[in-house]
Amino acid sequence: MGQTIAGEKVEAVESQTDVLIIGAGPAGLMAAYWMAVCGVKARIIDKRGTKVFTGQADGLRPRTLEIFDSMGFQHRVIHEGHVAVEANFWVPDEAGKLTRQGPHCSPKINESNHHNMLLNQGRIERFLIDTISKYSDLEVERGIIAESFEYDEKLEEDLDAYPITVKLRTLSDEEANPGHISKDGSGSQPANGQGRGSVLPDDWEELIQKSRLRQTKTEIVKAKFIIGCDGAHSWTRKQVNILLEGSSTEHIWGVIDVVPLSNFPDMRRLGTITHSSGTILVIPRERRLVRLYVPVQIVDSTSANRFDRSAITLEMIKSRVQAIMSPYTFDFQICDWWTAYQVGQRVAPAFNKGTRIFLAGDAVHTHSPKVGLGMNMSMQDGFNIGWKLAMVVVGAANPAILDTYNAERHPLAEMLLEFDRLWSGEFTETTDADGPAAPDKADRMVHVVEKYMDFADGLRTYYPASPLVWKVSEEEGPEAARNLIPGERFSPIKLRNQAEGNSKWTTRLLESDGCYRIIVLAGDVRVEEQKKRVEALGRFLSAEDKTMISPLHRYVPIPGRKDQIEVITIHSAPWKEVEFFDFPEIFRPFDPVMGWGYDDIWCDNSCTWDPHCGGQGYEKWGVDRTRGAMLVLRPDQYIGWVGELEEVKDMTDYLDGVLIKMPTPEV
């Protein structure tokens, strides 16, 4: 409806999009990834004029890194990031002298092929943006704010309707980039930065481009769906009247990213240092940086001026570190970023409003950053709603699966807050000025970490039973595969490719490309009886009659693709004793242009030149090496269904509840 006259906008332009994502931080970009992969008509806007370059989040947990691997950019994270797995707890001994307790290493360290890493949020955003651009022209529209919101509930049931109306406004450069204008030394501004040296070259291009002239001033966008990923003060959340619930504590914290000058022995090791007046957290990072979380002051929460952030200075934080770290020295010349914050543990009662409006990341849960989980939870929120919504929008999945977003992610936010309350408490707990810290301080901290390890690292996810997750039990998988629990992620193993002999992690093999996958753990196919079972399964899967009983070719694919379901076979026989062409054709389908499905058959076997490839997958999964098992993986690599090779009817029932059947061919 808008019209441009002599370069001036005289009225708002009106447009339509299927999905509007508000906020291009890690959560929003993860959701946008799925829109790009599945070819959804989508937009993603952000009020900031540029992405993050320094500071903010940095902690990356194993499950997040597995997801990055499935998206194809984890090699860049490994190249630039810093691994930190062992932790040391420094506590005063009876004479008050700081003493190392540790190093402590999780006994589950090898449950994932990836380990806790540290890398600036800005780099993660860069990798996500680069990855999105491989699939789509979808670009983050920056310096744009949403100003008004209307929702027409009457249209909710009509999937072709656009019930959401949002007015967007393009910000001026001053509005979009306050951090680059302000000179007051506030948190978003490095007090003593490295200047250009801390911004990598590919980020600079964006900084330069941001200054380009903007042509559109306002726009009315009609959307089918909206995802609010717009942070702790979420505008989207406020439009739908969802309020965060919880408490804020009375502690003010400082965070600094510095290149330390210190004789503290563990300056480059993950750990804590406990003093009578509090505990600091030490996190070694990339580019010689170390991040410190420092309890700065306790304020009176009943006073009016309960959180006066401007009173906190970098010098004040440094002095606190020096006091707690004494007698070790601490100073720095380079501070990459610093800020002060108050801990508030809050969660939204729901992550959605009806079936059209979703919220993810900090918009629905805020907490202290000290558990190193914030960016991870946010990205996994965006990843979760992203694939579900993308598949529904393109008509490949049942809209009912959207209900599972809140059901799967909300309980985890509650666990996060529970963990954070316990963990943060350990940092603000004080002792008498003269007395020693409790001698069991280190033990208590290890206990908290271990208690939440499965949750924090993402080794377990606790997704409840739903149409997407067919459970037999909360604690274990069915008899055929004790450790493959529906609702959990498929535990990573490095496998050998049958056709090539090369090794590959399942986290790379099972790409986040929108496919549902049937994983056939074919067992020992040298055994005649087992071979017959696999052949019977092959006959079932390849049936292409009118009854469409086989789940292959039964469901509507993502537009532009051939099938919605991929079959991956992993057998347990010795690699050299089996041939690729021994398997029924349905397990290695032929494409008239791309040839045989060489990437479809794998072997759980060791590999001479790769010590990661140990041939112990079946044992890890709790599956009999002869008889095997079968499972269905969702596009996010979480297990949806598990059973025996013969339980094809049950498996198809599961898929029928999730995917959209193709129209029955006319007879």
Add this chain to the structure above:
Amino acid sequence: MGQTIAGEKVEAVESQTDVLIIGAGPAGLMAAYWMAVCGVKARIIDKRGTKVFTGQADGLRPRTLEIFDSMGFQHRVIHEGHVAVEANFWVPDEAGKLTRQGPHCSPKINESNHHNMLLNQGRIERFLIDTISKYSDLEVERGIIAESFEYDEKLEEDLDAYPITVKLRTLSDEEANPGHISKDGSGSQPANGQGRGSVLPDDWEELIQKSRLRQTKTEIVKAKFIIGCDGAHSWTRKQVNILLEGSSTEHIWGVIDVVPLSNFPDMRRLGTITHSSGTILVIPRERRLVRLYVPVQIVDSTSANRFDRSAITLEMIKSRVQAIMSPYTFDFQICDWWTAYQVGQRVAPAFNKGTRIFLAGDAVHTHSPKVGLGMNMSMQDGFNIGWKLAMVVVGAANPAILDTYNAERHPLAEMLLEFDRLWSGEFTETTDADGPAAPDKADRMVHVVEKYMDFADGLRTYYPASPLVWKVSEEEGPEAARNLIPGERFSPIKLRNQAEGNSKWTTRLLESDGCYRIIVLAGDVRVEEQKKRVEALGRFLSAEDKTMISPLHRYVPIPGRKDQIEVITIHSAPWKEVEFFDFPEIFRPFDPVMGWGYDDIWCDNSCTWDPHCGGQGYEKWGVDRTRGAMLVLRPDQYIGWVGELEEVKDMTDYLDGVLIKMPTPEV
């Protein structure tokens, strides 16, 4: 001298550069890398309008990959490339039926942390160009040809003079991009390509940019040094009257990069298929491609029209493959690239002309591509002359080291030709049409591969004794370190960082940044006597008196840097029983801005979460775990000197012969 009037050049511009590199293929780019890293004033030109995108070389050997790791981009090669280490030899059995012999895997497979890989030359050029841009504004100037050459020998001894004069001309688009204009289906043009799909996005930018308007038509460049990396028909080589010597054989070969449609069981495995009329080589590659080398015809070398390339068609090559591979099927829809070539084994008698003119890569050695070594040899040539010339130009190294370029690289070219003659012979050897191939065919091929394995994979380099290489023996290192042989590369090990506990391969740690490195294998520093030896070494190295006897701070550094020599310590004690600050300060030097040298002290110890980190480095190096040893690594990670911790005088003498001493301070 040039002048621009109304955008028209009326006379040639004249300019100066320290190093002019002709040819921006893999050899030229490797040399350019060193110019970028060391801040040398250099230019690199190429007559082609764009870099390579498809076809050409693809084989990458372990030593090349180790070098990539030291340059910081091997993670990209691993992400995109294909590993191929096991080989199968298919030969007719007594009944004439093709039978698999294998898989054969080298017993030395774990001598390197990298294994043979396949990836298109175009991607390697992309990674090299991206890496160069991290250090310097040096850019490849494309579509430029060198037209005339003058060399003033009188100026050879004057390092400040510019004895070389080259006239450059900017080509028209038609001249620079013949492959994009021609429609005749000749070799450089995909006959049946994948179109845009086979060119990755970052390559496309360059394709687009190439069409930008060129402003300068001719230019006179005065250079101090020139490196000719301009291929088999090297213009540079012809200017200095160096002729290739050797023979060309009578065989014409076809090469095709296709996505195969075949029921041959090992289509995705490295191997050979022998038929009564010849043998084809099968090389699985990235993106489902397979490369096949196919003997097409035997021509009469005495006839006038001895090599009629235009007579070879893609269809002809395909038919040959079908005949040799029978009874297995072979076809394709996608051909990414194909060409026909004649084998010629030729080498230049010298790789340099005096001290100012150097030749590298195909300019000085041509051979068949079937040993998968061409790109490797070329890049290692460029790497070798690159660091030496860069350090000489910036005044950090003795110009005498330039003599070692020919001495080190020429014998390897001879070995390459020897290997190629034997290996290629195996492919063209024919048997009677009705008779079987020799039953020991596979054994003979394995024998050839094994004989040249150390050379081909770069596990040994055979660099002879010189001022850069102080040898005690050709076959082994000195008593203190039997397997550390001067002239060989430092055998890779994954180590734990003492300050952090993280693991890292030496190939990443020892970056190709122009540093000379003293590697202190400090042994078991828990042992009192050994600790004293290390402390004594520390006192020696930290002496900063007027005699400048310590090699540290003794030599002129690369401009902009503090030192020319870095000390890396690798001890053998258990990681947890030693502290970073236990070591004398000289081993972990303090920088007032960047802090302690946390990256300087390492431990040869295992790591719970990293099976590659096995703590067996000392054993691999043949060094006593208690007493240790000491060595000097050149900037290319080849061993220059080896001795005991006390042999500091000998070590300093070695360094004095290579580096330039700082002017003695005035008293």
